[in-house]
Amino acid sequence: MTRIEIPRDSLFGTENLPYGVFSADGAEPRVGVRAGDSVVDLAVALGDEIFARPTLNAFMARGYDFWVETRRRVTELVTGEVPGEAVHPVERVRTHLPVEVADYVDFYASEHHASNLGRLFRPDAEPLLPNWKHLPVGYHGRAGTVVVSGTDIVRPSGQRKAPGEDAPSFGGSRRLDIEAELGFLVGTGSPLGSAVPVAEFSRRVFGAVLVNDWSARDIQAWEYVPLGPFLGKSFATSISPWVVPLLALEAARVPTPAQVPEPLPYLRESEPWGLDIDLSVSWNGEEVSRPPYREMYWSPAQMLAHLTVNGASSRTGDLYASGTISGPEKAQRGAFIELTWGGKEPVLVGGAERTFLEDGDEVVISATAPGAKGTRIGFGEVRGRVLPATGA
Numbered sequence: 361m362t363r364i365e366i367p368r369d370s371l372f373g374t375e376n377l378p379y380g381v382f383s384a385d386g387a388e389p390r391v392g393v394r395a396g397d398s399v400v401d402l403a404v405a406l407g408d409e410i411f412a413r414p415t416l417n418a419f420m421a422r423g424y425d426f427w428v429e430t431r432r433r434v435t436e437l438v439t440g441e442v443p444g445e446a447v448h449p450v451e452r453v454r455t456h457l458p459v460e461v462a463d464y465v466d467f468y469a470s471e472h473h474a475s476n477l478g479r480l481f482r483p484d485a486e487p488l489l490p491n492w493k494h495l496p497v498g499y500h501g502r503a504g505t506v507v508v509s510g511t512d513i514v515r516p517s518g519q520r521k522a523p524g525e526d527a528p529s530f531g532g533s534r535r536l537d538i539e540a541e542l543g544f545l546v547g548t549g550s551p552l553g554s555a556v557p558v559a560e561f562s563r564r565v566f567g568a569v570l571v572n573d574w575s576a577r578d579i580q581a582w583e584y585v586p587l588g589p590f591l592g593k594s595f596a597t598s599i600s601p602w603v604v605p606l607l608a609l610e611a612a613r614v615p616t617p618a619q620v621p622e623p624l625p626y627l628r629e630s631e632p633w634g635l636d637i638d639l640s641v642s643w644n645g646e647e648v649s650r651p652p653y654r655e656m657y658w659s660p661a662q663m664l665a666h667l668t669v670n671g672a673s674s675r676t677g678d679l680y681a682s683g684t685i686s687g688p689e690k691a692q693r694g695a696f697i698e699l700t701w702g703g704k705e706p707v708l709v710g711g712a713e714r715t716f717l718e719d720g721d722e723v724v725i726s727a728t729a730p731g732a733k734g735t736r737i738g739f740g741e742v743r744g745r746v747l748p749a750t751g752a
């Protein structure tokens with residue numbers, strides 16, 4: 361038996377304990393929990409086969425009471441004695457996509473981001489479309505191209521047409537961008553023909569990850585009218601490997617900004633699910649933005665209620681992302697198209713003026729939030745490097 365030393369100021373202390381899927385010493389991927397700079401193999405430590413699997417799905421499907429009980433047992437474990445063979449130093453493990461993603465939805469819940477993109481994409485119209493304050497706008501994305509942090513991103517090729525050109529050309533995107541978002545993972549689904557009430561959010565959603573919704577703005581601008589995002593976003597979406605349990609985010613809960621007009625009854629919240637999470641976006645190692653999640657207009661509970669209100673079923677492993685997180689300040693914008701105002705106001709990265717992503721660029725998104733007992737908890741990071749287009 362051994363004891364895990366957790367540094368006092370660790371972002372992965374006992375008030376966090378995020379779950380992920382890891383492999384060590386060439387063994388098969390399995391479920392682990394991160395405690396400080398260690399990863400605990402839960403199948404070995406708890407003796408439950410549900411953790412000897414290459415995804416969190418079976419664990420998530422067991423439901424809320426099991427999540428609470430597991431968190432209690434894991435807390436006991438990491439504050440007491442753990443079998444030595446269950447503990448791995450985090451720098452020695454490889455992390456994998458933590459869930460088999462079922463369906464993937466991306467919302468558009470930041471008023472600052474939606475207004476900025478309205479101004480950039482539709483300069484002659486009102487920045488916010490008339491539906492925006494009545495419902496959380498979203499679209500269904502491509503679950504099969506969700507990848508774990510560290511996966512290289514091949515620059516997408518496709519049809520591009522700049523505003524001045526009269527015909528599209530084919531080639532690698534010239535306006536490759538990021539979107540810093542938070543993603544929510546459904547643990548227990550809901551049957552076809554039923555809707556998930558706002559109040560059921562915390563019993564159904566297992567946890568949260570960071571998301572980078574890579575976006576090819578030139579492909580997007582040409583293709584997406586009138587049906588919405590398609591190939592400009594479906595080539596890859598990166599998520600962080602450690603799933604922060606919703607149970608760890610209690611201390612981060614805050615009210616959303618005031619919602620006026622009052623939403624329809626199915627979107628009304630009795631308890632707040634805004635979240636006080638601070639993100640950081642770095643570009644080639646330099647922080648370029650600090651998006652504040654607490655500015656998000658729609659809460660994740662409202663998003664889940666909306667995405668099922670028509671009777672669409674939800675499933676274990678469904679991932680829905682918040683949409684780009686942008687605050688009111690320029691240095692709080694979660695996408696480079698906003699940060700550089702459509703490429704017209706470059707930012708300095710490594711002393712050079714930059715607008716959209718170049719081959720070889722690396723983007724890292726990280727985040728922290730208040731944890732219980734005055735602590736701070738971390739999300740780890742979602743990292744990705746851009747590789748040249750293959751011309752596929």
Ligand SMILES: O=C(O)/C=C/C(=O)CC(=O)CC(=O)O
Pocket residue numbers: 466467468469470473474477478481539541573575589682683684
């Ligand atoms: O406003 C537009 O025309 C386009 C918006 C987006 O590309 C944003 C999107 O994917 C949703 C989001 O991340 O907020």
Ligand SMILES: [Ca+2]
Pocket residue numbers: 466467539541573683684
């Ligand atoms: Ca997005």
Ligand SMILES: [Mg+2]
Pocket residue numbers: 572573574575593594595596597
């Ligand atoms: Mg994407």
